[in-house]
Amino acid sequence: MSIHPTAVIDPKANLDSSVEVGPYSVIGPNVNIGAGSKIGPHVVIDGHTTIGRDNKLFQFSSIGGAPQDKKYAGEPTRLEIGDRNVIREFCTFNLGTTQDGGVTTVGNDNWIMAYVHLAHDCHVGSNTIFANNAQLAGHVHIGDWVILGGFTNIHQFCRVGSHAMTGMGTTLTQDVPPFVMLSGNPAAAHGINAEGLKRRGFSREQIAAIRQAYKLIYKSGLTLEEAKSALDTEQAALAASEAMHMQAMRSFLDTTTRGIVR
Incomplete structure:
Protein backbone atom coordinates (compact mmCIF):
# COMPACT_ATOMS: atom_id res chain seq x y z
CA MET A 1 0.00 0.00 0.00
CA SER A 2 1.40 3.40 -1.04
CA ILE A 3 0.30 5.75 1.75
CA HIS A 4 1.88 9.16 2.14
CA PRO A 5 3.13 9.65 5.71
CA THR A 6 1.01 12.77 6.16
CA ALA A 7 -2.25 10.98 5.34
CA VAL A 8 -4.54 10.24 8.30
CA ILE A 9 -6.24 6.86 7.96
CA ASP A 10 -8.37 5.40 10.72
CA PRO A 11 -7.12 1.93 11.75
CA LYS A 12 -10.63 0.56 11.19
CA ALA A 13 -10.73 1.64 7.54
CA ASN A 14 -10.46 -1.21 5.03
CA LEU A 15 -8.15 -0.40 2.13
CA ASP A 16 -6.86 -2.93 -0.38
CA SER A 17 -3.10 -3.34 -0.30
CA SER A 18 -2.80 -1.75 -3.76
CA VAL A 19 -4.61 1.50 -2.86
CA GLU A 20 -2.61 4.73 -3.10
CA VAL A 21 -3.33 7.67 -0.78
CA GLY A 22 -1.77 11.10 -1.30
CA PRO A 23 -0.54 13.71 1.16
CA TYR A 24 -2.86 15.09 3.84
CA SER A 25 -5.84 12.98 2.89
CA VAL A 26 -8.16 11.83 5.69
CA ILE A 27 -10.02 8.50 5.63
CA GLY A 28 -12.58 7.57 8.28
CA PRO A 29 -13.22 4.29 10.12
CA ASN A 30 -16.17 3.03 8.05
CA VAL A 31 -14.55 3.43 4.63
CA ASN A 32 -13.82 0.52 2.26
CA ILE A 33 -11.68 1.10 -0.86
CA GLY A 34 -11.07 -1.54 -3.53
CA ALA A 35 -7.97 -2.59 -5.42
CA GLY A 36 -6.15 -0.17 -7.69
CA SER A 37 -7.95 2.97 -6.52
CA LYS A 38 -5.91 6.15 -6.17
CA ILE A 39 -6.80 8.83 -3.64
CA GLY A 40 -5.12 12.15 -4.36
CA PRO A 41 -3.87 14.73 -1.86
CA HIS A 42 -6.20 16.58 0.52
CA VAL A 43 -9.16 14.24 -0.07
CA VAL A 44 -11.58 13.56 2.79
CA ILE A 45 -13.50 10.26 2.73
CA ASP A 46 -15.88 9.69 5.63
CA GLY A 47 -19.12 7.98 6.59
CA HIS A 48 -20.13 4.45 5.67
CA THR A 49 -18.55 4.72 2.24
CA THR A 50 -17.61 1.95 -0.16
CA ILE A 51 -15.41 2.72 -3.18
CA GLY A 52 -14.75 -0.03 -5.73
CA ARG A 53 -11.78 -0.88 -7.91
CA ASP A 54 -9.58 1.38 -10.03
CA ASN A 55 -11.18 4.69 -9.11
CA LYS A 56 -9.22 7.91 -9.23
CA LEU A 57 -10.12 10.73 -6.83
CA PHE A 58 -8.44 14.09 -7.33
CA GLN A 59 -7.45 16.63 -4.71
CA PHE A 60 -9.83 18.45 -2.35
CA SER A 61 -12.86 16.22 -2.89
CA SER A 62 -15.17 15.50 0.06
CA ILE A 63 -16.68 12.04 -0.23
CA GLY A 64 -19.19 10.48 2.17
CA GLY A 65 -19.99 13.60 4.13
CA ALA A 66 -23.20 13.97 6.13
CA PRO A 67 -26.29 14.90 4.09
CA GLN A 68 -27.19 18.56 3.86
CA ASP A 69 -30.58 17.72 5.33
CA LYS A 70 -31.87 19.11 8.62
CA LYS A 71 -33.64 15.82 9.35
CA TYR A 72 -30.39 13.87 9.34
CA ALA A 73 -29.58 12.72 12.89
CA GLY A 74 -26.38 10.77 12.37
CA GLU A 75 -27.96 7.53 11.14
CA PRO A 76 -25.48 5.06 9.55
CA THR A 77 -26.55 5.77 5.98
CA ARG A 78 -24.26 4.96 3.07
CA LEU A 79 -22.46 6.05 -0.07
CA GLU A 80 -21.56 3.36 -2.62
CA ILE A 81 -19.27 4.08 -5.58
CA GLY A 82 -18.55 1.45 -8.23
CA ASP A 83 -15.45 0.84 -10.34
CA ARG A 84 -13.24 2.87 -12.70
CA ASN A 85 -14.73 6.26 -11.93
CA VAL A 86 -12.77 9.49 -12.30
CA ILE A 87 -13.76 12.10 -9.70
CA ARG A 88 -12.06 15.43 -10.22
CA GLU A 89 -11.22 18.32 -7.91
CA PHE A 90 -13.58 19.70 -5.21
CA CYS A 91 -16.41 17.21 -5.74
CA THR A 92 -18.86 16.60 -2.87
CA PHE A 93 -20.78 13.32 -2.61
CA ASN A 94 -23.11 12.97 0.40
CA LEU A 95 -24.49 9.96 2.26
CA GLY A 96 -28.12 8.90 1.91
CA THR A 97 -30.92 9.54 4.38
CA THR A 98 -33.46 7.35 6.15
CA GLN A 99 -36.23 9.33 4.44
CA ASP A 100 -35.26 7.47 1.25
CA GLY A 101 -33.36 4.21 0.78
CA GLY A 102 -30.51 5.32 3.02
CA VAL A 103 -27.90 5.20 0.26
CA THR A 104 -26.38 7.39 -2.43
CA THR A 105 -24.99 5.39 -5.36
CA VAL A 106 -22.60 5.95 -8.26
CA GLY A 107 -22.13 3.22 -10.90
CA ASN A 108 -19.11 2.39 -13.02
CA ASP A 109 -16.94 4.20 -15.59
CA ASN A 110 -18.24 7.69 -14.86
CA TRP A 111 -16.25 10.83 -15.69
CA ILE A 112 -17.14 13.44 -13.07
CA MET A 113 -15.46 16.81 -13.43
CA ALA A 114 -14.60 19.48 -10.87
CA TYR A 115 -17.04 20.94 -8.33
CA VAL A 116 -19.82 18.42 -9.00
CA HIS A 117 -22.26 17.96 -6.10
CA LEU A 118 -24.24 14.75 -5.51
CA ALA A 119 -26.69 15.33 -2.69
CA HIS A 120 -28.19 12.65 -0.45
CA ASP A 121 -30.02 9.69 -2.00
CA CYS A 122 -28.92 10.44 -5.56
CA HIS A 123 -28.48 7.47 -7.89
CA VAL A 124 -26.08 7.84 -10.81
CA GLY A 125 -25.79 5.09 -13.43
CA SER A 126 -22.72 4.14 -15.44
CA ASN A 127 -20.74 5.71 -18.30
CA THR A 128 -21.99 9.21 -17.54
CA ILE A 129 -20.14 12.50 -18.01
CA PHE A 130 -20.80 15.38 -15.61
CA ALA A 131 -19.09 18.61 -16.67
CA ASN A 132 -17.80 21.15 -14.17
CA ASN A 133 -20.25 22.42 -11.55
CA ALA A 134 -23.13 20.08 -12.37
CA GLN A 135 -25.27 20.13 -9.23
CA LEU A 136 -27.73 17.41 -8.17
CA ALA A 137 -30.19 18.04 -5.35
CA GLY A 138 -31.45 15.18 -3.19
CA HIS A 139 -33.12 12.05 -4.55
CA VAL A 140 -32.14 12.69 -8.19
CA HIS A 141 -31.83 9.64 -10.48
CA ILE A 142 -29.49 9.73 -13.50
CA GLY A 143 -29.54 6.95 -16.12
CA ASP A 144 -26.61 5.36 -17.93
CA TRP A 145 -24.70 7.34 -20.59
CA VAL A 146 -26.18 10.70 -19.54
CA ILE A 147 -24.12 13.83 -20.26
CA LEU A 148 -24.66 16.90 -18.07
CA GLY A 149 -23.26 20.17 -19.38
CA GLY A 150 -21.40 22.54 -17.09
CA PHE A 151 -23.48 24.32 -14.44
CA THR A 152 -26.48 22.03 -14.98
CA ASN A 153 -28.78 22.28 -11.95
CA ILE A 154 -31.27 19.52 -11.16
CA HIS A 155 -34.16 19.91 -8.72
CA GLN A 156 -34.75 17.28 -6.05
CA PHE A 157 -36.59 14.10 -7.04
CA CYS A 158 -36.05 14.64 -10.78
CA ARG A 159 -35.05 11.77 -13.07
CA VAL A 160 -32.94 11.94 -16.22
CA GLY A 161 -33.31 8.99 -18.60
CA SER A 162 -30.44 7.09 -20.20
CA HIS A 163 -28.53 8.73 -23.07
CA ALA A 164 -30.06 12.16 -22.39
CA MET A 165 -27.88 15.27 -22.65
CA THR A 166 -28.09 18.79 -21.21
CA GLY A 167 -26.43 21.95 -22.45
CA MET A 168 -24.40 24.33 -20.33
CA GLY A 169 -26.39 26.15 -17.65
CA THR A 170 -29.51 23.98 -17.95
CA THR A 171 -31.95 24.03 -15.03
CA LEU A 172 -34.21 21.00 -14.64
CA THR A 173 -37.32 21.00 -12.48
CA GLN A 174 -39.02 18.07 -14.23
CA ASP A 175 -38.01 14.67 -15.57
CA VAL A 176 -36.18 14.10 -18.85
CA PRO A 177 -37.08 11.04 -20.99
CA PRO A 178 -34.28 8.86 -22.38
CA PHE A 179 -32.34 10.06 -25.44
CA VAL A 180 -33.54 13.69 -25.27
CA MET A 181 -31.25 16.74 -25.62
CA LEU A 182 -32.25 19.90 -23.83
CA SER A 183 -30.95 23.21 -22.57
CA GLY A 184 -32.01 26.49 -21.04
CA ASN A 185 -33.55 27.91 -17.88
CA PRO A 186 -36.25 26.76 -17.80
CA ALA A 187 -35.14 23.76 -19.81
CA ALA A 188 -36.56 23.04 -23.26
CA ALA A 189 -36.12 19.95 -25.45
CA HIS A 190 -34.08 20.25 -28.66
CA GLY A 191 -34.25 16.86 -30.35
CA ILE A 192 -32.51 13.57 -29.56
CA ASN A 193 -28.88 12.84 -28.79
CA ALA A 194 -28.36 11.30 -32.24
CA GLU A 195 -24.59 11.82 -32.41
Whole structure:
Protein backbone atom coordinates (compact mmCIF):
# COMPACT_ATOMS: atom_id res chain seq x y z
CA MET A 1 0.00 0.00 0.00
CA SER A 2 1.40 3.40 -1.04
CA ILE A 3 0.30 5.75 1.75
CA HIS A 4 1.88 9.16 2.14
CA PRO A 5 3.13 9.65 5.71
CA THR A 6 1.01 12.77 6.16
CA ALA A 7 -2.25 10.98 5.34
CA VAL A 8 -4.54 10.24 8.30
CA ILE A 9 -6.24 6.86 7.96
CA ASP A 10 -8.37 5.40 10.72
CA PRO A 11 -7.12 1.93 11.75
CA LYS A 12 -10.63 0.56 11.19
CA ALA A 13 -10.73 1.64 7.54
CA ASN A 14 -10.46 -1.21 5.03
CA LEU A 15 -8.15 -0.40 2.13
CA ASP A 16 -6.86 -2.93 -0.38
CA SER A 17 -3.10 -3.34 -0.30
CA SER A 18 -2.80 -1.75 -3.76
CA VAL A 19 -4.61 1.50 -2.86
CA GLU A 20 -2.61 4.73 -3.10
CA VAL A 21 -3.33 7.67 -0.78
CA GLY A 22 -1.77 11.10 -1.30
CA PRO A 23 -0.54 13.71 1.16
CA TYR A 24 -2.86 15.09 3.84
CA SER A 25 -5.84 12.98 2.89
CA VAL A 26 -8.16 11.83 5.69
CA ILE A 27 -10.02 8.50 5.63
CA GLY A 28 -12.58 7.57 8.28
CA PRO A 29 -13.22 4.29 10.12
CA ASN A 30 -16.17 3.03 8.05
CA VAL A 31 -14.55 3.43 4.63
CA ASN A 32 -13.82 0.52 2.26
CA ILE A 33 -11.68 1.10 -0.86
CA GLY A 34 -11.07 -1.54 -3.53
CA ALA A 35 -7.97 -2.59 -5.42
CA GLY A 36 -6.15 -0.17 -7.69
CA SER A 37 -7.95 2.97 -6.52
CA LYS A 38 -5.91 6.15 -6.17
CA ILE A 39 -6.80 8.83 -3.64
CA GLY A 40 -5.12 12.15 -4.36
CA PRO A 41 -3.87 14.73 -1.86
CA HIS A 42 -6.20 16.58 0.52
CA VAL A 43 -9.16 14.24 -0.07
CA VAL A 44 -11.58 13.56 2.79
CA ILE A 45 -13.50 10.26 2.73
CA ASP A 46 -15.88 9.69 5.63
CA GLY A 47 -19.12 7.98 6.59
CA HIS A 48 -20.13 4.45 5.67
CA THR A 49 -18.55 4.72 2.24
CA THR A 50 -17.61 1.95 -0.16
CA ILE A 51 -15.41 2.72 -3.18
CA GLY A 52 -14.75 -0.03 -5.73
CA ARG A 53 -11.78 -0.88 -7.91
CA ASP A 54 -9.58 1.38 -10.03
CA ASN A 55 -11.18 4.69 -9.11
CA LYS A 56 -9.22 7.91 -9.23
CA LEU A 57 -10.12 10.73 -6.83
CA PHE A 58 -8.44 14.09 -7.33
CA GLN A 59 -7.45 16.63 -4.71
CA PHE A 60 -9.83 18.45 -2.35
CA SER A 61 -12.86 16.22 -2.89
CA SER A 62 -15.17 15.50 0.06
CA ILE A 63 -16.68 12.04 -0.23
CA GLY A 64 -19.19 10.48 2.17
CA GLY A 65 -19.99 13.60 4.13
CA ALA A 66 -23.20 13.97 6.13
CA PRO A 67 -26.29 14.90 4.09
CA GLN A 68 -27.19 18.56 3.86
CA ASP A 69 -30.58 17.72 5.33
CA LYS A 70 -31.87 19.11 8.62
CA LYS A 71 -33.64 15.82 9.35
CA TYR A 72 -30.39 13.87 9.34
CA ALA A 73 -29.58 12.72 12.89
CA GLY A 74 -26.38 10.77 12.37
CA GLU A 75 -27.96 7.53 11.14
CA PRO A 76 -25.48 5.06 9.55
CA THR A 77 -26.55 5.77 5.98
CA ARG A 78 -24.26 4.96 3.07
CA LEU A 79 -22.46 6.05 -0.07
CA GLU A 80 -21.56 3.36 -2.62
CA ILE A 81 -19.27 4.08 -5.58
CA GLY A 82 -18.55 1.45 -8.23
CA ASP A 83 -15.45 0.84 -10.34
CA ARG A 84 -13.24 2.87 -12.70
CA ASN A 85 -14.73 6.26 -11.93
CA VAL A 86 -12.77 9.49 -12.30
CA ILE A 87 -13.76 12.10 -9.70
CA ARG A 88 -12.06 15.43 -10.22
CA GLU A 89 -11.22 18.32 -7.91
CA PHE A 90 -13.58 19.70 -5.21
CA CYS A 91 -16.41 17.21 -5.74
CA THR A 92 -18.86 16.60 -2.87
CA PHE A 93 -20.78 13.32 -2.61
CA ASN A 94 -23.11 12.97 0.40
CA LEU A 95 -24.49 9.96 2.26
CA GLY A 96 -28.12 8.90 1.91
CA THR A 97 -30.92 9.54 4.38
CA THR A 98 -33.46 7.35 6.15
CA GLN A 99 -36.23 9.33 4.44
CA ASP A 100 -35.26 7.47 1.25
CA GLY A 101 -33.36 4.21 0.78
CA GLY A 102 -30.51 5.32 3.02
CA VAL A 103 -27.90 5.20 0.26
CA THR A 104 -26.38 7.39 -2.43
CA THR A 105 -24.99 5.39 -5.36
CA VAL A 106 -22.60 5.95 -8.26
CA GLY A 107 -22.13 3.22 -10.90
CA ASN A 108 -19.11 2.39 -13.02
CA ASP A 109 -16.94 4.20 -15.59
CA ASN A 110 -18.24 7.69 -14.86
CA TRP A 111 -16.25 10.83 -15.69
CA ILE A 112 -17.14 13.44 -13.07
CA MET A 113 -15.46 16.81 -13.43
CA ALA A 114 -14.60 19.48 -10.87
CA TYR A 115 -17.04 20.94 -8.33
CA VAL A 116 -19.82 18.42 -9.00
CA HIS A 117 -22.26 17.96 -6.10
CA LEU A 118 -24.24 14.75 -5.51
CA ALA A 119 -26.69 15.33 -2.69
CA HIS A 120 -28.19 12.65 -0.45
CA ASP A 121 -30.02 9.69 -2.00
CA CYS A 122 -28.92 10.44 -5.56
CA HIS A 123 -28.48 7.47 -7.89
CA VAL A 124 -26.08 7.84 -10.81
CA GLY A 125 -25.79 5.09 -13.43
CA SER A 126 -22.72 4.14 -15.44
CA ASN A 127 -20.74 5.71 -18.30
CA THR A 128 -21.99 9.21 -17.54
CA ILE A 129 -20.14 12.50 -18.01
CA PHE A 130 -20.80 15.38 -15.61
CA ALA A 131 -19.09 18.61 -16.67
CA ASN A 132 -17.80 21.15 -14.17
CA ASN A 133 -20.25 22.42 -11.55
CA ALA A 134 -23.13 20.08 -12.37
CA GLN A 135 -25.27 20.13 -9.23
CA LEU A 136 -27.73 17.41 -8.17
CA ALA A 137 -30.19 18.04 -5.35
CA GLY A 138 -31.45 15.18 -3.19
CA HIS A 139 -33.12 12.05 -4.55
CA VAL A 140 -32.14 12.69 -8.19
CA HIS A 141 -31.83 9.64 -10.48
CA ILE A 142 -29.49 9.73 -13.50
CA GLY A 143 -29.54 6.95 -16.12
CA ASP A 144 -26.61 5.36 -17.93
CA TRP A 145 -24.70 7.34 -20.59
CA VAL A 146 -26.18 10.70 -19.54
CA ILE A 147 -24.12 13.83 -20.26
CA LEU A 148 -24.66 16.90 -18.07
CA GLY A 149 -23.26 20.17 -19.38
CA GLY A 150 -21.40 22.54 -17.09
CA PHE A 151 -23.48 24.32 -14.44
CA THR A 152 -26.48 22.03 -14.98
CA ASN A 153 -28.78 22.28 -11.95
CA ILE A 154 -31.27 19.52 -11.16
CA HIS A 155 -34.16 19.91 -8.72
CA GLN A 156 -34.75 17.28 -6.05
CA PHE A 157 -36.59 14.10 -7.04
CA CYS A 158 -36.05 14.64 -10.78
CA ARG A 159 -35.05 11.77 -13.07
CA VAL A 160 -32.94 11.94 -16.22
CA GLY A 161 -33.31 8.99 -18.60
CA SER A 162 -30.44 7.09 -20.20
CA HIS A 163 -28.53 8.73 -23.07
CA ALA A 164 -30.06 12.16 -22.39
CA MET A 165 -27.88 15.27 -22.65
CA THR A 166 -28.09 18.79 -21.21
CA GLY A 167 -26.43 21.95 -22.45
CA MET A 168 -24.40 24.33 -20.33
CA GLY A 169 -26.39 26.15 -17.65
CA THR A 170 -29.51 23.98 -17.95
CA THR A 171 -31.95 24.03 -15.03
CA LEU A 172 -34.21 21.00 -14.64
CA THR A 173 -37.32 21.00 -12.48
CA GLN A 174 -39.02 18.07 -14.23
CA ASP A 175 -38.01 14.67 -15.57
CA VAL A 176 -36.18 14.10 -18.85
CA PRO A 177 -37.08 11.04 -20.99
CA PRO A 178 -34.28 8.86 -22.38
CA PHE A 179 -32.34 10.06 -25.44
CA VAL A 180 -33.54 13.69 -25.27
CA MET A 181 -31.25 16.74 -25.62
CA LEU A 182 -32.25 19.90 -23.83
CA SER A 183 -30.95 23.21 -22.57
CA GLY A 184 -32.01 26.49 -21.04
CA ASN A 185 -33.55 27.91 -17.88
CA PRO A 186 -36.25 26.76 -17.80
CA ALA A 187 -35.14 23.76 -19.81
CA ALA A 188 -36.56 23.04 -23.26
CA ALA A 189 -36.12 19.95 -25.45
CA HIS A 190 -34.08 20.25 -28.66
CA GLY A 191 -34.25 16.86 -30.35
CA ILE A 192 -32.51 13.57 -29.56
CA ASN A 193 -28.88 12.84 -28.79
CA ALA A 194 -28.36 11.30 -32.24
CA GLU A 195 -24.59 11.82 -32.41
CA GLY A 196 -24.10 10.18 -29.02
CA LEU A 197 -26.24 7.23 -30.08
CA LYS A 198 -24.20 6.76 -33.27
CA ARG A 199 -21.00 6.69 -31.25
CA ARG A 200 -22.50 4.02 -28.99
CA GLY A 201 -23.38 1.74 -31.89
CA PHE A 202 -27.08 2.37 -32.33
CA SER A 203 -28.23 1.45 -35.82
CA ARG A 204 -29.82 3.87 -38.27
CA GLU A 205 -33.16 2.10 -37.77
CA GLN A 206 -32.95 2.32 -34.00
CA ILE A 207 -32.17 6.03 -34.12
CA ALA A 208 -35.06 6.56 -36.54
CA ALA A 209 -37.43 4.85 -34.10
CA ILE A 210 -36.18 7.03 -31.25
CA ARG A 211 -36.58 10.13 -33.40
CA GLN A 212 -40.14 9.14 -34.26
CA ALA A 213 -40.93 8.67 -30.57
CA TYR A 214 -39.52 12.12 -29.86
CA LYS A 215 -41.70 13.65 -32.58
CA LEU A 216 -44.82 12.03 -31.16
CA ILE A 217 -44.07 13.31 -27.66
CA TYR A 218 -42.78 16.78 -28.53
CA LYS A 219 -43.77 17.81 -32.06
CA SER A 220 -47.14 16.24 -32.87
CA GLY A 221 -49.38 18.54 -30.84
CA LEU A 222 -50.80 15.50 -29.04
CA THR A 223 -51.58 15.50 -25.35
CA LEU A 224 -49.31 13.26 -23.30
CA GLU A 225 -52.00 10.58 -23.07
CA GLU A 226 -52.56 10.74 -26.83
CA ALA A 227 -48.80 10.50 -27.40
CA LYS A 228 -48.69 7.35 -25.25
CA SER A 229 -51.37 5.73 -27.39
CA ALA A 230 -49.56 6.73 -30.57
CA LEU A 231 -46.32 5.25 -29.24
CA ASP A 232 -48.10 1.97 -28.49
CA THR A 233 -49.35 1.84 -32.08
CA GLU A 234 -45.94 2.67 -33.55
CA GLN A 235 -44.18 0.01 -31.49
CA ALA A 236 -46.39 -2.74 -32.81
CA ALA A 237 -45.08 -2.18 -36.34
CA LEU A 238 -41.39 -2.17 -35.43
CA ALA A 239 -38.77 -4.90 -35.17
CA ALA A 240 -37.92 -5.85 -31.60
CA SER A 241 -34.47 -4.17 -31.69
CA GLU A 242 -36.09 -0.85 -32.64
CA ALA A 243 -39.26 -1.14 -30.55
CA MET A 244 -37.27 -1.64 -27.34
CA HIS A 245 -35.91 1.92 -27.44
CA MET A 246 -39.29 3.42 -28.24
CA GLN A 247 -40.66 1.37 -25.34
CA ALA A 248 -38.01 2.83 -23.05
CA MET A 249 -39.37 6.31 -23.77
CA ARG A 250 -42.97 5.09 -23.49
CA SER A 251 -42.34 3.41 -20.11
CA PHE A 252 -40.61 6.51 -18.77
CA LEU A 253 -43.82 8.50 -19.35
CA ASP A 254 -45.75 6.09 -17.14
CA THR A 255 -43.31 6.30 -14.24
CA THR A 256 -42.69 10.05 -14.02
CA THR A 257 -44.00 11.71 -10.88
CA ARG A 258 -42.90 15.28 -11.60
CA GLY A 259 -43.97 15.37 -15.24
CA ILE A 260 -41.52 15.69 -18.12
CA VAL A 261 -39.81 18.72 -19.59
CA ARG A 262 -42.06 19.41 -22.55
